[in-house]
Structure formats: C-alpha cells, structure tokens
Amino acid sequence: MIDPKTEFLMSEANEDKTSDDFRQMGLRLAQEVVAFVKKKMDKVSRSGRLGDIKLSFVGHSIGNVILRTALAESIMEPFLKYLYTYVSISGPHLGYLYSSNSLFNSGLWLLKKLKGTQCIHQLTFTDDPDLQNTFFYKLCKQKTLENFRHIILLSSPQDGYVPYHSARIELCQAASWDFSKKGKVFLEMLNDCLDQIRAPSSEHRVFIRCDVNFDTSSYGKNLNTFIGRAAHIEFLESDVFARFIMWSFPELFR
Known part of the structure; x- marks a missing residue:
C-alpha cells in the first residue's frame, strides 16, 4: 500500500502549452516541482525527518520527455538525491526515429508544415540538420535516469x-540494419540511456519493462483504433495498470 503520508502533485505548469520547445516546458515543470518540494521540505524539517523524503514521478507520453528535461535543469540538482520511483507510460524516450506508423508519421509531417510546432521538430529530429546537434541526442547525454532507485517502463x-x-x-x-549515421546516432542514444539505467550510483535498482x-476488438472500428490512438489514451482512462504495478511491487511506492 502507498504510505498515507504520501503527497501528490498533478502538474499544471504546461497545460495548454504542450506545443512549445521541450526546454521551455522542462524548465516550467522544474520550477513547479522545486516549489512543491521546498514547501513540503519546510514542513518535514520541523519534525526532523528530512531524510524520509522520496521523490517519485509518473509520466505519460511526451510528459516523460518534459520530465527528463526538467531533471536536467540546474535548479533540480539539489533534489536528485531524493529520486525514488519513476513510472513511464508510453514515453517516446528515443524520439520518433524508426517510427513504423506511416499514417501517424504523415500527420506529424503535416503538423510541422502547418504549425511549425517546435516539439514536433524535436521529436522527429528535424530541429537541426546535424543529428548530433538535435534536442533528443543531447537529452540522452544528460543523466536524467541514473538517480532513480526504481524505473518502470509501460508500453503497448x-x-x-x-x-x-x-x-x-x-x-x-x-x-539494427541501419549502418548510416542515423543508425549510429540511434545506437549511441540507446546506449547512453541504458548506461544510466545500469549506473552503479544506486544499489539494488529495479528496472522493469x-x-x-x-x-482492440472492444474499441470498434474507428479512426482512433486505426491510427493507434485508442491504446495510447487507454492508459489514461483506466487505472488498472497502475493498481496492478502498485500491488505487485508495493516496495517501489513505500
């Protein structure tokens, strides 16, 4: 069971602003988290139990990218030692390289042409001509995962x-079949992330995929099912997955 003393923050820093640059969204989230944690730390310090603080995160979709960007902000550095459990739900941690959904890819292309949304350019690695200068390549170099004691990746x-x-x-x-620069950059990003997950900075780390x-037959035949949106949203519409993980691994949430 989750400790009744656990306090939750449902982030509002980026509501209606999710088309911005990930760096802007990450900074807003970092500022929101720091303000929340400082308030709670002031409360806890009065009882002399500052060491009891555990900071856990749950992210869905691009919220995971915003979260990892926030963790790389300098204002978050004093709080990284409190990181505990991270649950990622359908997070595009490696961006959209090698996305196989042609219909969805066409939609992304259209969004870039019509709106010029910066985060879409970043997700699709078109924010810089040199892949090694793109946002995602640099994000994977940041140590955004290695301070968590437990990491759970939910996918479908x-x-x-x-x-x-x-x-x-x-x-x-x-x-694995791509020997171009694109393939090499992807492997480098992947290994950078896995090296953080394997990092020895935290003993007894739990990592679960x-x-x-x-x-999908229960959804019926519609556009959401056809483009794969139904399953992506289902994670939010039902809490059975979160409940299953919490009951199966209660020590990750104490």
Whole structure:
C-alpha cells in the first residue's frame, strides 16, 4: 500500500502549452516541482525527518520527455538525491526515429508544415540538420535516469502514437540494419540511456519493462483504433495498470 503520508502533485505548469520547445516546458515543470518540494521540505524539517523524503514521478507520453528535461535543469540538482520511483507510460524516450506508423508519421509531417510546432521538430529530429546537434541526442547525454532507485517502463504493441522500441528504450530491427549515421546516432542514444539505467550510483535498482496488450476488438472500428490512438489514451482512462504495478511491487511506492 502507498504510505498515507504520501503527497501528490498533478502538474499544471504546461497545460495548454504542450506545443512549445521541450526546454521551455522542462524548465516550467522544474520550477513547479522545486516549489512543491521546498514547501513540503519546510514542513518535514520541523519534525526532523528530512531524510524520509522520496521523490517519485509518473509520466505519460511526451510528459516523460518534459520530465527528463526538467531533471536536467540546474535548479533540480539539489533534489536528485531524493529520486525514488519513476513510472513511464508510453514515453517516446528515443524520439520518433524508426517510427513504423506511416499514417501517424504523415500527420506529424503535416503538423510541422502547418504549425511549425517546435516539439514536433524535436521529436522527429528535424530541429537541426546535424543529428548530433538535435534536442533528443543531447537529452540522452544528460543523466536524467541514473538517480532513480526504481524505473518502470509501460508500453503497448497496440499504441501507434509512440514507437514501441522508444517507449521500452530498446533496439528495434530497423535500427539494427541501419549502418548510416542515423543508425549510429540511434545506437549511441540507446546506449547512453541504458548506461544510466545500469549506473552503479544506486544499489539494488529495479528496472522493469511491462507490456500491456489491449483488446482492440472492444474499441470498434474507428479512426482512433486505426491510427493507434485508442491504446495510447487507454492508459489514461483506466487505472488498472497502475493498481496492478502498485500491488505487485508495493516496495517501489513505500
């Protein structure tokens, strides 16, 4: 069970602003988290139990990218030692390289042409001509994962909005056959992330990849099912997955 003393923050810093540069969104989230934690630390310090603080995060979709960007902000550095459990739900940790959903990719291309949304350029590695200067390449170099004691990655094969391998932080077949600079950059990003997960800075780290297979026949035939949005949103519409993990691994949330 979750400790009744646990306090939650539902982030509002980026509501209606999720088309901005990830760096702007990350800074806003970092400022929001720091303000929240400082308030709680002041309260806890009065009882002399400052060492009891554990800071855990749950992110969905691009919220995971915003979260990792926030963790790289300098104002978060004093609080990294309190990081505990991180649950990533369908997070595009490696961006959209090797995305196999052609319909969704076409939609992203159209958004870039019509709106010029910066975060879409960053997700698709078109924010710089040199892949090694792109936002995601640099984000993977940041030590955003290694301070967590526990890391859980939730993904779904039916989710067409986020590449399966990106949500699971693992190699995909297309990348393993690609010997171009793109393939080399992808492997470097992947290894940078995995090195953080394997980092010895935290003893007894728990790392879990958890797949959720949705019964898509229950959705009926519609556009959301066709483009893979239904499964992506289902994670938010049902809390059964979070409950399953919390009951299966209660020590990760104490």
